Structures are given as C-alpha cells and as structure tokens.
Amino acid sequence: MKRFTKKNRNNPRRTTATIRDVALRANVAVGTVSRVVNNRPDVNEELRSRVLRAAADLSYRPNARGRSLARNSSTLLSFILSNRDFLHPFHSHVLQGVQEFCEKAGYFVMYTRFQYSPSIKASELILPLVLQSHGMTDCVVLAGTNYKNFSDALESRDIPYVLLANNFVSQGVRKPVNQVRFDDVTGAGEAARYLIQLGHRQICYIGDISMPWYRARYEAYLREMEKAGLQPMAQTLALSDDRFTNGLKSVQEVLDQKVPMTAIFAGTDDVALGAWEGLRRRGLEVPRDISLIGFDDQQGPLAFPALTTVRVDTGEVGRQLAKMAIARLTSSGQSIPEVLIPTKLMKRETCRPLLNMQRARRKS
Amino acid sequence: MKRFTKKNRNNPRRTTATIRDVALRANVAVGTVSRVVNNRPDVNEELRSRVLRAAADLSYRPNARGRSLARNSSTLLSFILSNRDFLHPFHSHVLQGVQEFCEKAGYFVMYTRFQYSPSIKASELILPLVLQSHGMTDCVVLAGTNYKNFSDALESRDIPYVLLANNFVSQGVRKPVNQVRFDDVTGAGEAARYLIQLGHRQICYIGDISMPWYRARYEAYLREMEKAGLQPMAQTLALSDDRFTNGLKSVQEVLDQKVPMTAIFAGTDDVALGAWEGLRRRGLEVPRDISLIGFDDQQGPLAFPALTTVRVDTGEVGRQLAKMAIARLTSSGQSIPEVLIPTKLMKRETCRPLLNMQRARRKS
DNA sequence: CTGAAAGCGCTAACAT
DNA sequence: ATGTTAGCGCTTTCAG
Numbered sequence: 001m002k003r004f005t006k007k008n009r010n011n012p013r014r015t016t017a018t019i020r021d022v023a024l025r026a027n028v029a030v031g032t033v034s035r036v037v038n039n040r041p042d043v044n045e046e047l048r049s050r051v052l053r054a055a056a057d058l059s060y061r062p063n064a065r066g067r068s069l070a071r072n073s074s075t076l077l078s079f080i081l082s083n084r085d086f087l088h089p090f091h092s093h094v095l096q097g098v099q100e101f102c103e104k105a106g107y108f109v110m111y112t113r114f115q116y117s118p119s120i121k122a123s124e125l126i127l128p129l130v131l132q133s134h135g136m137t138d139c140v141v142l143a144g145t146n147y148k149n150f151s152d153a154l155e156s157r158d159i160p161y162v163l164l165a166n167n168f169v170s171q172g173v174r175k176p177v178n179q180v181r182f183d184d185v186t187g188a189g190e191a192a193r194y195l196i197q198l199g200h201r202q203i204c205y206i207g208d209i210s211m212p213w214y215r216a217r218y219e220a221y222l223r224e225m226e227k228a229g230l231q232p233m234a235q236t237l238a239l240s241d242d243r244f245t246n247g248l249k250s251v252q253e254v255l256d257q258k259v260p261m262t263a264i265f266a267g268t269d270d271v272a273l274g275a276w277e278g279l280r281r282r283g284l285e286v287p288r289d290i291s292l293i294g295f296d297d298q299q300g301p302l303a304f305p306a307l308t309t310v311r312v313d314t315g316e317v318g319r320q321l322a323k324m325a326i327a328r329l330t331s332s333g334q335s336i337p338e339v340l341i342p343t344k345l346m347k348r349e350t351c352r353p354l355l356n357m358q359r360a361r362r363k364s
Numbered sequence: 365m366k367r368f369t370k371k372n373r374n375n376p377r378r379t380t381a382t383i384r385d386v387a388l389r390a391n392v393a394v395g396t397v398s399r400v401v402n403n404r405p406d407v408n409e410e411l412r413s414r415v416l417r418a419a420a421d422l423s424y425r426p427n428a429r430g431r432s433l434a435r436n437s438s439t440l441l442s443f444i445l446s447n448r449d450f451l452h453p454f455h456s457h458v459l460q461g462v463q464e465f466c467e468k469a470g471y472f473v474m475y476t477r478f479q480y481s482p483s484i485k486a487s488e489l490i491l492p493l494v495l496q497s498h499g500m501t502d503c504v505v506l507a508g509t510n511y512k513n514f515s516d517a518l519e520s521r522d523i524p525y526v527l528l529a530n531n532f533v534s535q536g537v538r539k540p541v542n543q544v545r546f547d548d549v550t551g552a553g554e555a556a557r558y559l560i561q562l563g564h565r566q567i568c569y570i571g572d573i574s575m576p577w578y579r580a581r582y583e584a585y586l587r588e589m590e591k592a593g594l595q596p597m598a599q600t601l602a603l604s605d606d607r608f609t610n611g612l613k614s615v616q617e618v619l620d621q622k623v624p625m626t627a628i629f630a631g632t633d634d635v636a637l638g639a640w641e642g643l644r645r646r647g648l649e650v651p652r653d654i655s656l657i658g659f660d661d662q663q664g665p666l667a668f669p670a671l672t673t674v675r676v677d678t679g680e681v682g683r684q685l686a687k688m689a690i691a692r693l694t695s696s697g698q699s700i701p702e703v704l705i706p707t708k709l710m711k712r713e714t715c716r717p718l719l720n721m722q723r724a725r726r727k728s
Numbered sequence: 729c730t731g732a733a734a735g736c737g738c739t740a741a742c743a744t
Numbered sequence: 745a746t747g748t749t750a751g752c753g754c755t756t757t758c759a760g
Contacts, residue, residue, distance in 0.1 A: 015522060016498055018753055029731040034755060042729060059521075061498040065438065066753025069429040069736050079475070087456040096450050099475055108494055111443070111463055111475045130472055134380055134425040135737090157423075158379060244666060270666075277668045302608060302634075302666065304641045382737055393747040398739060406745060430737025433752050499753090 017058035019066075026054035037062055068135070077102060077325050078110045078130050078137040082144035085241040087111075089298045090314060091143055094164065097318020098141055105326050110137060118147035118169065125153045139325040145169060145211070160333065162324045164317065166213050176338035178328065180320045184295070187310035187343030188217035191265055191293045192224035194308075194345060199354035200263040200291060205234040206250045206275055207267020214267040217295060221265055233259060247274025255282055262290060262354060269294035269309055276303070276350075291351040305349030312343050381422035383430075390418035401426055432499070441466060441689050442474045442494050442501040446508035449605040451475075453662045454678060455507055458528065461682020462505055469690050474501060482511035482533065489517045503689040509533060509575070524697065526688045528681065530577050540702035542692065544684045548659070551674035551707030552581035555629055555657045556588035558709060563718035564627040564655060569598040570614045570639055571631020578631040581659060585629055597623060611638025619646055626654060626718060633658035633673055640667070640714075655715040669713030676707050 019037070023030040028047055035043050036051040043051075054060075068074040079095050081087060087095070099109050114128040130136050131154075140154065140161040148170045154161045165179035195203050205221045207214035218234060225232040237249045247266055254261065255278070266272035272294030279290055286292045287305065294309035320339045327336055383401070387394045392411055399407050400415040407415075418424075432438040443459050445451060451459070463473050478492040494500050495518075504518065504525040512534045518525045529543035559567050569585050571578035582598060589596040601613045611630055618625065619642070628643075630636035636658030643654055650656045651669065658673035684703045691700055 019755095020753075030754080031732075031756080032730060035730090038755085044729065047730080061496065063499045063753050064497040065429065065433040065436070065499040066736090067497070067755075069433045069738090070753075070755040072429070072736065074429065076474075086460050087451075089453060089456070092451040092453070092456050095475065096477075099477060103476070103493065106493065108474050108476070108500065110440075111459065111473050112467070113460075113463060129467065129470065132425060133428040133431070135427045135429040136472065273666055280668060302637055304644060383739095384737080394738080395740080395748075396746060399746085402739085408745060411746080427737050430752090431739075433754090434737075434739040436752065 016063070017055075017060040018063065019060075021058055022051060022054045022060050025058060026050045072135075073138055073329070074135065075107045076110060076137050077107055077139050077141055077322065078112055079141045079143060080128060080130075081111070081113045082142065082146045082150065083115055084113070084144040088241070090296055090312075093298060093314035094143055094318040094321070097315040097320075098322040099318070100315070101319040101322035102326075105322070107322070107326060109322075113144075114150075116147075116150060118149060120149055122149045122152035122156060125149055127153065127157075131157075131159060138329050141321050141325055143167070143321075148174075160325070160328050162321055162328060162336075164321060165338065166216070167211075169212050177335040178324065180317055180324060180339045180341065182312045182314075182317055182341040183343050184213060184310070184312070185216050185220045187312070187345065188220035188265075188295070189224050190343075190345045191295070191310050192221040194347070195263045195265065195291060195293065195351065196224060196228045196230065198263075198291065198351055201230055202233070202259070202261040203230070203263045203265060204254055204259070204261045205232065205265050205267070206236065206247055206254075207234075207271055208236045208246065209234065210236075217265075217267050233261070243268050243270035244274035244277070247271035247276075248278040249274075251275040251278030252282075255279075255284075263292070263351070264290055265293045267295055269296045269299045269307065271295075272307060272309070273299070273303060276307075287350050287352040293351060297346055303350075308348045308350045309346050310343050311346045313341055317341050380427070381419075381424040382427065383424075385422055386415060386418045386424050389422060390414045436499075437693070438499065438502055439471045440474060440501050441471055441503050441505055441686065442476055443505045443507060444492060444494075445475070445477045446506065446510045446514065447479055448477070448508045452605070454660055454676075457662060457678035458507055458682040458685070461679040461684075462686040463682070464679070465683040465686035466690075469686070471686070471690060473686075478508075478514075480511075480514060482513060484513055486513045486516035486520060489513055491517065491521075495521075495523060502693050505685050505689055507531070507685075512538075524689070524692050526685055526692060526700075528685060529702065530580070531575075533576050541699040542688065544681055544688060544703045544705065546676045546678075546681055546705040547707050548577060548674070548676070549580050549584045551676070551709065552584035552629075552659070553588050554707075554709045555659070555674050556585040558711070559627045559629065559655060559657065559715065560588060560592045560594065562627075562655065562715055565594055566597070566623070566625040567594070567627045567629060568618055568623070568625045569596065569629050569631070570600065570611055570618075571598075571635055572600045572610065573598065574600075581629075581631050597625070607632050607634035608638035608641070611635035611640075612642040613638075615639040615642030616646075619643075619648075627656070627715070628654060629657045631659055633660045633663045633671065635659075636671060636673070637663070637667060651714050651716040657715060661710055667714075672712040672714045673710050674707050675710045677705055681705050 019030050019033050023033045033051050036048050079098055102109050112128055112130050142161055142163045145167045163179040165181040205218050209215040209218045222232050235250045235254045237246055264275055266275050272292055276286055284290055294307050297309045297311035324336055383394050383397050387397045397415050400412050443462055466473050476492055476494050506525055507528045509531045527543040529545040532538055569582050573579040573582045586596050599614045599618045601610055628639055630639050636656055640650055648654055658671050661673045661675035688700055
C-alpha cells in the first residue's frame with residue numbers, strides 16, 4: 001500500500017509520462033520498456049510494438065536525469081576556453097567541430113570559459129563551476145591557453161580531459177597523449193620557404209613569441225632562414241587579445257627602425273591584417289612593396305588582394321578533439337596517442353616574386 | 365541487513381565519495397549533510413563544521429546527477445543556433461554573453477546547432493537531439509534564424525524557451541514576450557539620417573531584404589529617405605551565409621547599372637566590407653568617393669579608415685537572454701515582457717560630408 | 729525473453 | 745535543529 005503514497009504517481013496534472021506509465025499502458029514491466037527504449041535486440045516483437053505504441057500515445061520522452069543517475073554517466077562534454085577574453089573565430093570553429101562530432105555521436109557540448117593563473121598550485125586551483133560538482137560533465141575539452149597546473153589538477157581529480165595541444169604552455173614537452181595538435185611548425189616552415197623561394201631575403205616575422213604557438217611558428221621560420229643563410233628578424237608587441245593592433249603597431253615599429261624588408265610572415269591572420277594596415281598607412285602596398293603571409297585562414301575572404309596564409313582545418317581539430325574525448329570515455333580511461341592535423345599553405349595574392357630573384361639566387 | 369548488500373556501498377575501489385560517506389564520517393545524517401552542502405541556515409554550527417571537515421577530507425563533490433533527479437531540475441540552458449552554417453562572430457558574442465550571465469547565476473550553457481525547414485508542421489518537426497529526451501536542459505535560448513513552427517513545437521511540448529527576436533521570421537508580428545531584441549530599427553534610421561544630414565542624396569542600401577533583420581533595417585532606411593524626399597535604392601544578392609561576397613557582388617551590380625550614388629548603407633559589417641572591396645576594385649575610395657556605413661560593429665578594428673557603423677551590444681543581448689531564461693525557470697512559466705537593447709551609431713571615418721551640401725540643402 | 733526488485737546519490741517531507 | 749525515509753526515473757542484475 002505504501003506504493004500508492006508515492007508523490008506524483010497518480011497525480012493527473014503531472015505533465016510528463018515516465019517509463020512506468022508506459023509499462024502500465026503496454027502491460028509489461030518497466031524493464032521491458034527500458035530494453036525497448038534502448039533498442040536492445042532481446043525483446044519479442046509483439047511486446048516491442050506494444051511498448052512503442054504506448055510510448056507514442058503518451059508522447060513519452062525518456063528522462064535524461066534518471067538515466068544518467070542510473071548509468072552513472074551523461075553524454076555531456078565541456079568545451080573549456082581558458083584564459084581568453086572571448087570566443088575568437090578560431091575557437092568558434094573548433095567549438096563548431098566539437099559540436100558537429102558530438103551531435104553525430106549523440107553527445108552534447110557545454111561551453112564554459114575559465115580564467116586562471118599558471119602560478120597557482122594545482123591543488124589550490126579553484127576549478128570552473130562545471131567541475132566543482134561531480135557528474136555535470138563526462139569529459140573536458142581544453143581549448144584556449146592552458147598550463148600544466150590545470151591539467152595536473154584535472155588528473156589528480158580523475159576528471160578525464162583532452163587537450164588542444166598547440167596552446168599548451170609549459171617548460172618541458174608534454175607527453176603526446178590525449179591531445180590534438182595542428183601542425184603549425186610544418187606550415188610555418190613551408191610559408192617561410194615559399195617566401196625565400198620567391199627571392200625574398202629580408203623577411204620579418206611578426207608575432208608575440210612569448211606565446212608558444214607564435215613561438216613554434218617563429219622557430220620554424222628561424223630554421224628556414226638559417227638553412228638559407230639569411231638573417232632573421234622579428235618584431236612583436238603583445239597587446240592582450242587584440243592581434244590586429246598588435247600587428248599594426250609591430251609593423252610601425254619595424255618601419256620606424258628603417259630595417260630593410262621585402263616580406264612579412266605574421267603569426268596569425270589578424271596580425272597580418274593589422275600589419276597590412278600599418279603598411280598601408282605608410283603608403284606601402286601589398287604585394288607590390290611588401291609580400292605578406294598570415295596564419296590560420298579563419299577570417300574568410302575579408303581582404304583584397306586575397307591573403308596568402310597557412311590554412312588550419314579548425315573544424316577537423318574540433319572533430320578530432322570530440323572523437324578523442326568520447327574514445328576516452330568508452331575505452332575506460334586509457335591514454336590515446338596524439339592526433340596531428342596537417343596544415344596547408346594557401347598561395348594567394350599577397351606574395352610576389354622579387355624582380356632581382358636571379359641575383360639573389362646567385363648570392364646564396 | 366539488506367542495506368549492506370548495496371552495490372558499491374562499501375567497495376573500497378569506489379572513487380568518489382557520496383553524501384552518505386560524508387554523513388558517516390561526520391557522524392550525522394545524510395539530511396544534515398544535504399543541508400550543509402546546500403548552505404541552509406538551520407544547521408548547528410558545530411555540526412556544520414564537522415560536515416565541512418568530513419567533506420573536505422573525502423574531497424567530496426556533490427553528484428549533479430543525483431541532485432538533478434531529486435530536484436527534477438538541472439541548471440542547464442541550451443543555446444540553439446538555428447539554420448546557420450556556423451558560429452559567426454555576432455553569435456559568438458551573444459553566446460559569450462549568455463555564458464557570462466549563466467556563470468554568475470550558477471547555470472551552464474550547452475551549445476547546439478539545429479537546421480530545419482520552416483515549412484514542416486510544428487507537430488512533425490524532429491527536434492534537436494538535446495530536446496528529444498526530457499530533462500537534458502531546463503530552458504532553451506533560440507538564436508540564429510528561427511520560424512514559428514519551431515517555437516510552436518516547443519510550446520506544445522512545454523519546453524521553456526526565450527528568443528532572440530530580431531532573426532525571427534514570420535508573417536505577422538510575434539507577441540513581445542520571452543524575447544530579447546536589439547533596436548536595429550532605430551539604429552538603422554539614425555544611420556540613414558546621418559548620411560542625409562551629411563548632404564548625401566543618392567544613398568544605396570545593400571542587404572538581402574528577404575531576411576527580416578536586413579529588411580527591418582531597410583524599412584527604417586526607407587522611412588528616412590521618404591521623410592527627406594529622396595529616392596531610395598537597394599541592391600541585394602543573397603549568397604548563403606557569405607555576407608562579404610554578398611556585399612561585393614551587390615556593389616558590382618550597382619556600379620554596372622551606373623546608378624549615381626554617393627553613399628552606401630550596408631545591412632551588416634561583413635556586407636559593408638565586401639561592398640568596400642567591390643568599390644576598391646573599381647578604383648573607388650572610401651570615403652572620398654563613396655561614404656559607407658555598416659551594421660553590428662562586431663568585427664573589431666579590421667578596416668581602415670575605421671568603419672562607421674551601428675553598434676549592437678551583443679554581449680548584453682546574450683546576458684539578457686540568459687537572465688530571461690533563468691527568470692522563466694524560477695518564476696514558474698510566466699511570460700516575461702520583451703527586453704529591448706539600444707543600438708548606437710558609431711561615427712568613425714568612412715563617411716564624409718558632401719562638398720555640394722549647401723546646394724543639396726537648397727534643393728530639398 | 730520477461731518480470732521483479734535493488735539500487736544510482738540526492739532532496740524533502742515528516743517525525744522527533 | 746536533526747534524523748529517518750520515501751521517493752526522483754531509470755538501468756541492471758537475478759530468477760524463472
């Protein structure tokens with residue numbers, strides 16, 4: 001008799017049908033309904049259709065909360081954008097990719113930001129709200145700029161995560177597991193080589209090399225310059241997340257110093273557009289006076305002539321992150337080797353061969 | 365004795381402490397722990413600290429799944445981007461605003477896309493996955509381009525939602541409840557008036573007026589032109605989500621038709637940048653030959669001279685959407701009146717007064 | 729193949 | 745103020 005004292009059991013103004021209601025109506029046990037709802041094969045067809053009918057009649061929708069409690073898992077990833085002012089187009093596309101893959105896999109994506117200092121000890125780091133209670137999310141996708149203390153904190157708390165590795169800042173090298181990386185080193189090398197092949201000798205790199213992604217590209221540029229016996233030059237003025245202004249100011253600085261230069265390799269498209277603007281303000285034209293290469297190719301066709309740049313398939317980065325996250329969950333906490341996404345130099349209209357190319361060749 | 369047969373109860377390799385473990389350790393009842401964890405005032409300080417200690421010792425994190433089942437509510441909103449190819453910077457900022465407010469209110473945001481046809485009947489619409497099971501999300505924020513069939517479907521299924529109203533497409537006028545709108549009509553009128561005041565007579569509107577947001581701006585423009593006794597002109601070439609190309613092609617079309625024109629009002633900044641590019645390709649300079657105004661001010665300073673445009677505080681739009689969504693949940697399903705976000709004309713460098721302003725004045 | 733029933737971790741009503 | 749306990753809706757043994 002106790003059973004009929006239950007709260008909502010036979011409360012007519014209850015709005016949503018439960019598995020029990022379906023079972024009652026179909027004259028089967030709740031277990032059977034569960035099996036049908038979860039598409040398990042071991043159900044008599046007669047019963048199955050009776051259940052399906054009843055479910056449809058009651059417009060039954062399984063309750064995600066009950067399910068996740070019973071299964072002790074939801075299907076929810078968290079995309080955490082760390083230490084960024086806002087959702088930049090680059091990360092928009094990554095998020096998009098994550099969402100896309102998740103959708104197909106039946107998972108969902110939460111979007112959160114998280115600001116933290118790299119100098120706080122892992123054990124003392126106050127985690128983002130979404131991680132403060134248990135079971136809000138199954139796995140975390142770390143994007144934005146991250147540091148070891150956060151990943152350590154996650155590990156010590158047994159929170160599964162995957163990492164967008166390019167923007168991970170640490171002294172040593174991170175062991176290449178549970179992370180996705182796009183191959184900006186190869187892309188940057190290709191870009192530098194391309195400029196050199198076009199006959200450029202004075203090639204300036206612009207980008208804040210205190211940040212690891214700019215730095216990786218810079219080092220690839222360095223290697224190519226060295227290989228070609230050329231003198232590298234770099235200029236950077238870091239100004240928060242405003243990369244356009246960074247590029248603009250940096251170029252002004254270079255021009256003020258009267259360093260001779262025929263080409264610019266920028267660490268990011270935004271930086272390139274800013275640099276371009278800086279050139280324009282000094283009456284310099286691209287590519288007539290200065291050749292220009294960017295990085296990312298996320299801006300769409302917002303420039304003319306079309307910007308030569310290194311394309312990063314950010315959508316694919318996101319999809320792979322999601323795939324890896326879901327793999328982590330289903331293959332019980334095992335580490336998964338790094339996934340490397342190739343990049344591609346998009347030769348467009350902002351680079352020109354130098355007229356004195358032959359002379360330059362001879363010199364080398 | 366039954367109680368000790370429970371599955372994990374005293375399984376040492378269980379990883380996460382439950383409320384019961386805390387209660388045991390603190391020598392209190394689970395109810396008390398619950399009260400402490402939920403910061404309820406009616407707990408003896410002595411007990412409270414004992415519980416807190418025990419919780420810390422066990423590094424207890426409340427289980428969100430159990431909690432949401434018991435409370436029959438999670439703290440999870442869904443941001444649904446409808447019928448868009450990707451997360452455009454405009455909506456990035458709205459999402460950002462939603463996330464910001466939610467964070468402060470202790471809510472979380474899921475990001476989903478949803479493509480649907482306006483011609484499907486509400487009852488036959490296949491809802492996005494996140495809405496197919498019950499309790500995945502408490503309230504839905506509708507962004508992107510939406511139609512009545514979807515909002516109807518949500519209503520008939522008793523799923524609470526709030527709407528970004530500017531991009532809502534329907535024949536009649538939507539009743540102004542549970543929605544946030546930014547005042548693009550006033551902003552567009554101001555922009556048109558500004559051009560007219562500067563002495564422009566031939567002002568062309570560019571933007572795909574089949575979309576309601578472009579259309580609203582267009583109509584505001586029309587009213588101002590009419591008020592000033594001027595002949596309106598509009599050009600549009602819709603090309604998917606690629607607004608830059610839309611602007612570019614449209615301007616080429618106008619120029620091909622040799623319609624005299626001294627100013628362009630574009631429905632969006634992207635369109636404006638595209639139009640600008642189109643002008644440049646024909647050797648026309650902004651603002652020397654043509655004055656230009658955009659709309660949104662989401663792109664950051666990506667242009668030079670700086671684009672005059674109508675600023676929309678998209679962050680605020682997002683925050684208000686979140687606020688309204690949460691209000692809906694806490695004030696038990698009541699309708700909430702529309703919130704209107706003001707816009708602001710940012711007078712920058714792409715408009716110039718006409719030299720023959722006085723003559724123009726006299727004519728009118 | 730199906731039914732019965734024990735949990736999942738937490739909240740909230742009730743009793744003390 | 746605190747303890748006890750019946751659920752929340754679902755999954756998953758375990759018998760049969």
